[in-house]
Amino acid sequence: MTQPDLLSSAQLAHSLQLLHQQTPLVHCMTNDVVQTFTANVLLALRASPAMVIDATEAAQFAGFADALLINVGTLTCDRRDAMLAAVEAARLAGTPWTLDPVAVGALTLRSAFCQQLLSLQPAAIRGNASEILALANQTAGGRGVDSVHQADAALSAAQQLAQAHQTLVAVTGEVDYITDGTRTLAVAGGSPLMTRVVGTGCALSAVVAAFASLPGDRLLHVAAACRVMSLAGEQAARSATGPGSFVAAFLDNLWTLEVAA
Numbered sequence: 001m002t003q004p005d006l007l008s009s010a011q012l013a014h015s016l017q018l019l020h021q022q023t024p025l026v027h028c029m030t031n032d033v034v035q036t037f038t039a040n041v042l043l044a045l046r047a048s049p050a051m052v053i054d055a056t057e058a059a060q061f062a063g064f065a066d067a068l069l070i071n072v073g074t075l076t077c078d079r080r081d082a083m084l085a086a087v088e089a090a091r092l093a094g095t096p097w098t099l100d101p102v103a104v105g106a107l108t109l110r111s112a113f114c115q116q117l118l119s120l121q122p123a124a125i126r127g128n129a130s131e132i133l134a135l136a137n138q139t140a141g142g143r144g145v146d147s148v149h150q151a152d153a154a155l156s157a158a159q160q161l162a163q164a165h166q167t168l169v170a171v172t173g174e175v176d177y178i179t180d181g182t183r184t185l186a187v188a189g190g191s192p193l194m195t196r197v198v199g200t201g202c203a204l205s206a207v208v209a210a211f212a213s214l215p216g217d218r219l220l221h222v223a224a225a226c227r228v229m230s231l232a233g234e235q236a237a238r239s240a241t242g243p244g245s246f247v248a249a250f251l252d253n254l255w256t257l258e259v260a261a
């Protein structure tokens with residue numbers, strides 16, 4: 001395998017500056033556990049979150065939002081139907097949508113739904129290693145919502161998924177890999193504390209959705225989304241004394257993030 005590329009600080013600065021300028025409106029259909037944290041992460045990055053979930057309203061809203069996030073963490077049959085209506089409306093309107101296949105694999109409802117969604121042209125997919133392996137039908141999944149695999153073990157599954165469905169895949173962990181099936185970038189950094197508070201991955205998927213709406217090279221923008229989160233995470237870990245203070249410092253670091261080009 002050829003070595004993955006690294007994201008330049010100039011590209012990171014460019015993507016972040018674009019995000020701050022465009023302040024995308026991000027339609028989040030996400031799980032019950034991470035709603036507030038996800039909205040706070042997007043707000044700290046100057047994006048605008050809106051959690052619209054009724055099927056009729058979601059279809060309407062997906063038509064004029066800048067980006068749509070589908071996260072199946074607390075899926076129900078009604079939510080599945082509402083998410084499908086939103087994805088269909090997003091596709092009609094040309095709104096890029098991002099999938100977070102939380103805990104895909106062992107559970108039938110979400111696994112069948114995620115497979116169905118793969119044929120509906122997501123702009124990006126963001127998951128942990130166990131989720132990406134399960135989505136590519138290579139394992140039965142992780143330990144609930146947590147990964148039991150390292151991201152590099154899922155890299156070829158990510159590349160294969162991206163190629164098969166003409167999309168971008170970000171597989172995250174200690175190192176994140178972002179691929180379109182041909183080009184691959186690696187993003188390091190972050191902190192193990194990011195796995196000790198709930199929702200950093202889910203919020204990252206919302207951030208990926210926001211960056212995927214920016215004009216220009218989407219692969220580089222999605223890699224920038226991953227780096228923005230890992231940078232805020234590693235900075236927060238320096239001052240945090242545990243998960244509670246980490247969350248506050250993480251949001252503050254997203255807010256003040258400055259990247260020298």
Ligand SMILES: Nc1ncnc2c1ncn2[C@@H]1O[C@H](COP(=O)(O)OP(=O)(O)OP(=O)(O)O)[C@@H](O)[C@H]1O
Binds near residue numbers: 175230
């Ligand atoms: N061991 C680690 N060291 C540094 N950063 C990490 C580590 N594990 C995860 N991260 C970072 O944490 C963030 C979330 O990634 P992760 O793969 O844990 O998502 P997830 O399992 O979907 O999370 P969740 O389900 O809690 O939302 C990413 O920014 C990733 O880079």
Ligand SMILES: Cc1ncsc1CCO
Binds near residue numbers: 073074145198
């Ligand atoms: C803990 C948890 N359970 C369902 S979704 C979720 C958030 C992390 O993915």
Ligand SMILES: [Mg+2]
Binds near residue numbers: 102145202
């Ligand atoms: Mg997750």
